[in-house]
Amino acid sequence: MGAMPRTEQSPAPGSTTRPDALNLVGVTKRLGRNEVLQGVDLRVGAGEIVALLGASGSGKTTLLRLVAGMLTPDSGQLTIGGRESAHLPPEARRLGFVFQDYALWPHLSAREHLTLVMGRAGAAQKARADTLLTTVGLAGLEVARPAQLSGGQRQRVALARALAVEPELILLDEPYSALDPVLRETLRGEVAALLRAEGRAALHVTHDPDEAMTVADRIIVLGGGKVLDDGPPERVYHSPATLGAARALGRLNELSAQVRGGEVSLGDWRAPAALPDGAAMVTVRWEHARAVRSHGAALQATFERDASMRGVTLSRFRLLDGPVVVAQRTTSYEPGEVVGLELAGVGVFSLEQSQPSTLWSVP
Numbered sequence: 001m002g003a004m005p006r007t008e009q010s011p012a013p014g015s016t017t018r019p020d021a022l023n024l025v026g027v028t029k030r031l032g033r034n035e036v037l038q039g040v041d042l043r044v045g046a047g048e049i050v051a052l053l054g055a056s057g058s059g060k061t062t063l064l065r066l067v068a069g070m071l072t073p074d075s076g077q078l079t080i081g082g083r084e085s086a087h088l089p090p091e092a093r094r095l096g097f098v099f100q101d102y103a104l105w106p107h108l109s110a111r112e113h114l115t116l117v118m119g120r121a122g123a124a125q126k127a128r129a130d131t132l133l134t135t136v137g138l139a140g141l142e143v144a145r146p147a148q149l150s151g152g153q154r155q156r157v158a159l160a161r162a163l164a165v166e167p168e169l170i171l172l173d174e175p176y177s178a179l180d181p182v183l184r185e186t187l188r189g190e191v192a193a194l195l196r197a198e199g200r201a202a203l204h205v206t207h208d209p210d211e212a213m214t215v216a217d218r219i220i221v222l223g224g225g226k227v228l229d230d231g232p233p234e235r236v237y238h239s240p241a242t243l244g245a246a247r248a249l250g251r252l253n254e255l256s257a258q259v260r261g262g263e264v265s266l267g268d269w270r271a272p273a274a275l276p277d278g279a280a281m282v283t284v285r286w287e288h289a290r291a292v293r294s295h296g297a298a299l300q301a302t303f304e305r306d307a308s309m310r311g312v313t314l315s316r317f318r319l320l321d322g323p324v325v326v327a328q329r330t331t332s333y334e335p336g337e338v339v340g341l342e343l344a345g346v347g348v349f350s351l352e353q354s355q356p357s358t359l360w361s362v363p
C-alpha cells in the first residue's frame with residue numbers, strides 16, 4: 001500500500017474529511033512576567049463540542065482571546081478550519097461568540113441582532129433569521145428588544161446570532177453562569193443538542209465540571225497554562241491523567257500515602273501500585289466513598305457530621321490516623337461511632353516526579 005499523502009490537517013479516525021475546526025500546536029503566550037500558556041496543543045474536530053475546563057487563572061480566557069484574534073501567540077501554530085490563522089484579524093476568522101453577559105445591543109430587536117451580522121437585511125436574511133430564532137425557541141419574539149426578554153431568552157438570541165454567521169467554530173465563554181441553576185441545566189442541554197443538529201463545532205469554556213460532563217464530546221483540562229488532560233468525559237472523570245485534572249473534575253478526598261515495593265498503603269488499607277517508592281496521593285471522589293457498618297474494613301473512620309448535597313447525604317468521617325474523608329452513608333450514625341469505609345474508585349498519584357504518575361483502580 002502506498003504512503004498516504006500528507007494533508008495540512010489529518011482527520012480523526014472515523015470522522016469526515018472536513019478539516020479540524022480548531023487546531024493549536026505548541027502555543028505559548030506570555031503576558032507581562034507570566035508564562036500564561038506554555039506549549040498548548042488543543043484540537044476541536046469538525047462538529048465536535050469540546051469543553052475547556054480549568055480553575056480561575058488557568059489560562060482559559062487567554063486561550064480564547066488568542067483563538068478570537070484579540071491576542072497573537074508568541075510561538076506555535078493556530079489553524080481555524082484548516083487555515084493558518086494566528087495573524088488573521090478577528091473578523092476574518094469565521095467565529096461565533098456567546099458570552100456570559102450576552103453582549104446584546106439594547107436598541108436592536110432579536111431579529112436585527114441576526115440580520116446585522118449576516119450583512120444586508122434583505123428578505124432572504126430576514127427569513128433565515130426567523131428560522132434560526134424559531135430553532136432556538138424564540139418564535140414570536142422576533143421584534144422584542146433585550147430589555148423585553150428574560151435572561152434565558154437573551155442567551156438564546158446570543159446563540160442564534162453566533163449561528164447566523166455560519167461559523168467554523170463557536171466560542172462559548174461561561175455562557176450560562178449568569179442564569180439560575182434550573183434554566184442553566186435546561187439551556188445547556190438544548191444548546192448542545194442544537195449545535196449537534198447543526199453540525200457546528202464549539203469550544204465551551206467553563207469552570208463547572210458538571211457542565212463540561214453534560215455538554216462535551218471531549219474535555220480538555222487546563223491548569224497553569226498547560227493541558228493537564230484531554231479525553232472523553234467519562235475517561236477524564238473516572239481516570240484522570242494528572243492530580244490537577246482529578247481536582248478539576250469534582251470533589252475529591254486527597255489522602256497522603258506511601259508507596260513501598262509496588263504497594264500503596266494508607267493505615268491498614270493497601271493496594272497494588274506500580275509506582276516509584278515514596279510519597280503518593282490517594283484520591284477518592286466523595287461519591288465513590290461509602291460508609292459501612294463493618295469493623296473488619298481495612299479503612300476505619302469515626303463519623304463526625306452530615307453535609308447534605310443536592311439530595312445525596314454526604315458525611316464527614318475522620319480516619320483513625322487523622323485526615324477527614326467525605327463519603328456517602330446509607331444509615332445513620334452517632335458522632336464518634338466507628339465505621340468502615342469502602343472505596344469504589346481510587347486514584348494513586350506518585351508525587352516523586354514533577355509530572356505525577358497515575359494509577360487508578362476500581363475494586
Ligand SMILES: Nc1ncnc2c1ncn2[C@@H]1O[C@H](COP(=O)(O)OP(=O)(O)OP(=O)(O)O)[C@@H](O)[C@H]1O
Pocket residue numbers: 031032033034036054055056057058059060061062063207
Ligand atoms: N494582561 C496580563 N498581564 C499579566 N498577567 C496576566 C494578564 N492577563 C492575565 N494574566 C495572568 O494569566 C493567568 C491566566 O489568566 P486567564 O484570565 O487566562 O485565566 P482564566 O482561566 O480565564 O481565569 P478566570 O476563570 O478567572 O477567568 C493568570 O495568572 C493571570 O493573572
